[in-house]
Amino acid sequence: MKSRGWFRHSVLALGLAFLYLPIVSMIVFSFNNSRLVTVWDAANSPTLKWYRLLLTNEQILGAAWMSIKIAAMTATGAVILGTLAGLALVRFGAFRGRAFLSGMTTAPLVMPEVITGLSLLLLFVALEQLTGWPQGRGMLTITIAHVTFAMAYVTVVVQSRLTGFDESLEEAALDLGARPAKVFLRITLPLILPAIVSGWLLAFTLSWDDVVISQFVAGPGSSTLPMVVFSKVRLGVSPDINALATIMVVIVATGVLLSTWWMRRQERRRAREVQMARRDDQ
Amino acid sequence: MADKPPESTSQRAIEPGREYVRIENVSKRFGDFVAVDNVSLTILKGEIFCLLGGSGCGKTTLLRMLAGFETPTSGRIYIDGQDMSDTPPYARPVNMMFQSYALFPHMTVAKNVAFGLEQERLSRPEIERRVTEMLEIVRLGELAQRKPHQLSGGQRQRVALARALVKRPKLLLLDEPLGALDKKLREHTQFELINLQERLGVTFIVVTHDQEEAMTLASRIGVMDRGEIVQVGTPTDIYEYPTSKFVADFIGSVNMFEGQLVEDEPDHVRIRCPELANTVYVDHGISSAPGATVWVAIRPEKIELSRQRPPATENVQQGVVKEIAYMGDLSVYLVKLDNDRIVRVTLPNVERHADDRISWDETVWLSWHPTSPVVLAQ
Numbered sequence: 001m002k003s004r005g006w007f008r009h010s011v012l013a014l015g016l017a018f019l020y021l022p023i024v025s026m027i028v029f030s031f032n033n034s035r036l037v038t039v040w041d042a043a044n045s046p047t048l049k050w051y052r053l054l055l056t057n058e059q060i061l062g063a064a065w066m067s068i069k070i071a072a073m074t075a076t077g078a079v080i081l082g083t084l085a086g087l088a089l090v091r092f093g094a095f096r097g098r099a100f101l102s103g104m105t106t107a108p109l110v111m112p113e114v115i116t117g118l119s120l121l122l123l124f125v126a127l128e129q130l131t132g133w134p135q136g137r138g139m140l141t142i143t144i145a146h147v148t149f150a151m152a153y154v155t156v157v158v159q160s161r162l163t164g165f166d167e168s169l170e171e172a173a174l175d176l177g178a179r180p181a182k183v184f185l186r187i188t189l190p191l192i193l194p195a196i197v198s199g200w201l202l203a204f205t206l207s208w209d210d211v212v213i214s215q216f217v218a219g220p221g222s223s224t225l226p227m228v229v230f231s232k233v234r235l236g237v238s239p240d241i242n243a244l245a246t247i248m249v250v251i252v253a254t255g256v257l258l259s260t261w262w263m264r265r266q267e268r269r270r271a272r273e274v275q276m277a278r279r280d281d282q
Numbered sequence: 283m284a285d286k287p288p289e290s291t292s293q294r295a296i297e298p299g300r301e302y303v304r305i306e307n308v309s310k311r312f313g314d315f316v317a318v319d320n321v322s323l324t325i326l327k328g329e330i331f332c333l334l335g336g337s338g339c340g341k342t343t344l345l346r347m348l349a350g351f352e353t354p355t356s357g358r359i360y361i362d363g364q365d366m367s368d369t370p371p372y373a374r375p376v377n378m379m380f381q382s383y384a385l386f387p388h389m390t391v392a393k394n395v396a397f398g399l400e401q402e403r404l405s406r407p408e409i410e411r412r413v414t415e416m417l418e419i420v421r422l423g424e425l426a427q428r429k430p431h432q433l434s435g436g437q438r439q440r441v442a443l444a445r446a447l448v449k450r451p452k453l454l455l456l457d458e459p460l461g462a463l464d465k466k467l468r469e470h471t472q473f474e475l476i477n478l479q480e481r482l483g484v485t486f487i488v489v490t491h492d493q494e495e496a497m498t499l500a501s502r503i504g505v506m507d508r509g510e511i512v513q514v515g516t517p518t519d520i521y522e523y524p525t526s527k528f529v530a531d532f533i534g535s536v537n538m539f540e541g542q543l544v545e546d547e548p549d550h551v552r553i554r555c556p557e558l559a560n561t562v563y564v565d566h567g568i569s570s571a572p573g574a575t576v577w578v579a580i581r582p583e584k585i586e587l588s589r590q591r592p593p594a595t596e597n598v599q600q601g602v603v604k605e606i607a608y609m610g611d612l613s614v615y616l617v618k619l620d621n622d623r624i625v626r627v628t629l630p631n632v633e634r635h636a637d638d639r640i641s642w643d644e645t646v647w648l649s650w651h652p653t654s655p656v657v658l659a660q
Contacts, residue, residue: 166382169386171380172378172445173386173397174350174371174372175350175371175377175378175446176377176445176446176449177372178397178401187386191387270431273431273432274431274432277431277432280433280436280437
C-alpha cells in the first residue's frame with residue numbers, strides 16, 4: 001500500500017513537472033535582472049524592470065491591442081457563422097449537400113495551417129486583382145482568415161449542444177403561438193448560449209495565438225502580438241518577452257480558475273435544488 | 283357484432299354536443315412507412331377522447347397532426363368547422379401538453395405560463411392576472427418564481443398543464459399526460475384532470491398507451507392499431523363489447539377460444555370449441571353463417587370457480603388450479619385444462635379470512651353466464 005502511494009505521488013509530480021516546469025521557469029526569469037535570459041542575477045533580482053519596460057514598449061502594446069481587436073472580431077464572426085452552420089447540420093435533416101457542408105466545416109480542423117494560410121493568401125491576392133477588394137493585406141484579411149478556421153471549432157461545439165437539444169421545447173413554443181423567428185430568439189438561442197459563449201472564447205483564443213496563418217495574410221503594420229513575439233525571439237530571447245508571457249499566463253489562469261469555481265458552485269446548487277424538489281411529491 | 287344494451291349507465295354522460303374536431307380520411311406516410319392509415323374520427327365538444335394503442339400505432343402522429351407539427355399526406359382536419367390541415371401550429375386554436383412537459387428550463391414557472399399570453403400581445407397586468415389565476419387553479423401559486431429543475435415531477439406536470447390551459451384553448455392535446463408520474467400520484471392526478479376539464483369545459487384529446495389511464499379519463503376511447511382506428515366507443519363499450527380480437531386482447535386480459543358456430547338462432551348461438559369439453563352457449567344472436575370460424579372471448583372476472591360440478595351442461599369446464607397470484611384486492615387463478623390450455627380467472631378477495639379458499643392443485647369447475655362470452659368474427 002505504502003509503496004503504491006509513493007509511486008503514485010512520483011508519477012503525479014513528474015507529470016506536473018513536465019507540464020508546468022517550462023512555464024514556472026519562464027515566470028521566474030521574468031523577474032530576473034540580467035539581460036541574459038539564462039543567467040540568474042542573484043544580486044539584483046527579483047525586479048519588475050522588464051514589466052516596466054514592457055509598458056513603455058509601443059510596438060508590443062500596439063500589437064497586443066491589434067490582437068485583441070482581431071480576436072474579438074474573429075470570435076464574433078465565427079460564432080455567427082458557426083452557429084448557423086451547426087443549426088443547418090443538426091436541424092435541416094438530410095438536405096442536399098449536407099455531407100458536403102459537414103465535411104467542409106470540419107476540414108479546417110485537420111488542414112495544415114500552412115496550407116490554409118497559403119490558400120487564403122492566394123485568394124486575397126486574386127480577389128484584389130479582380131475586384132480591388134480587399135485592398136492590400138492587414139487587419140481585415142487576418143480577421144477573415146481567422147474566422148474561416150475558428151468557425152469550424154464553433155460549429156462543432158454548437159452542433160454537439162444542439163444534438164442533445166429537446167426539440168419539443170421549440171414545438172411547445174410554436175404551439176403557444178410564437179412564430180419560428182421568435183422561437184429561435186426566446187427559446188433556442190438562450191438554451192444554446194453556453195455553447196455559443198464557449199465557442200466565442202475558443203475562437204478568441206485560437207485567433208489570439210495564431211501565428212502561421214496570420215503570417216501569410218498579414219500586411220505591413222499589421223503585426224499581431226504572437227507575430228511580434230515570434231520575430232523578437234528569432235533575434236534572441238529578450239527578458240521582456242518573459243514578462244509579457246507571464247502576464248498572459250496570469251490572465252488566462254485567473255479566467256480559467258474563476259469560471260471553474262463558478263461552474264462548480266452552480267452545479268452543486270442545482271443538484272441540491274433538484275434533490276429538494278424531489279421531496280415535494282412524497 | 284354483439285348486441286349491446288342501449289345505454290351504458292356507469293359512464294359520465296357526454297353532452298350530446300356538437301362535433302368539434304373532424305378528421306377526414308387522414309393518412310400520414312414517412313417514406314414507405316404508413317404511420318396513420320386513412321383515419322376518420324369525430325370528436326365532440328367538451329369530451330375527453332383517448333387515443334389508445336401500443337407504441338408505433340400512429341396515435342402520437344395523429345396528435346401531432348392535430349397540433350400542426352406534421353401535415354397529413356392526405357385527408358383533412360377540421361377544428362371547429364375550419365380546415366386546419368395547412369395551418370401552422372402557432373396559428374391554431376389548440377394547445378398541447380407534451381409527454382416530456384417541455385418546460386422552458388431557463389424560465390421561471392410564472393414566465394413559462396406567461397409565454398403563450400405574451401405571444402397574444404396582451405397587456406402586462408392582464409397577463410399577470412391570468413397567470414396568477416391559472417397558477418391558483420393548479421395550486422402552484424407559491425412556486426411561481428421557481429425554475430423547472432426546482433420542481434417535482436407532479437409539479438412540473440401541473441406547470442405544463444397550466445401553460446397549455448392559460449391560453450384558454452378550446453381543444454387541449456395531451457401526450458401521455460401521466461406517463462412520467464409514479465402510480466400513486468398518477469391516480470390522484472387523473473381525477474384532478476377530469477375535474478379541471480369539467481370546470482373549464484375544454485375538449486381533451488389524450489394519447490396514451492396505458493389502458494387504465496384511458497379507462498378512467500375518457501368519455502370515449504379510440505383504439506388504434508398499425509395506423510388505423512380499430513374501434514371507437516365508451517370505456518364500457520370497448521371493454522365489454524370489443525368488436526375484434528385485437529381490441530379484446532389489448533384491453534384488459536381475456537381468455538380466447540377458437541371455435542365453430544354450430545347453431546345460430548336470433549336469440550342464442552352455440553359454439554363448439556376444440557379446446558373446451560362442452561359447447562359454449564351465448565344468449566344473443568350474431569349475424570354469421572353456421573360453420574363459420576369465430577372466437578369466443580371471456581374475461582377472467584366473469585368466470586366462476588367451484589369444487590362441485592355446476593348443474594348446467596354448457597358453459598362449464600373442468601380443470602386443475604396451477605397457479606394463484608394474490609394481488610390484495612383480487613386473486614388471479616391460472617387453471618390448466620386437460621389439453622394443457624391455461625385459463626385465467628380472477629376472484630375478488632371479499633373476506634379477509636377464507637379458510638376454504640380454493641387452493642393449488644385442486645380440481646375445479648369453471649363456469650360462466652351465457653351473457654358473458656363475446657363472440658368475435660375477426
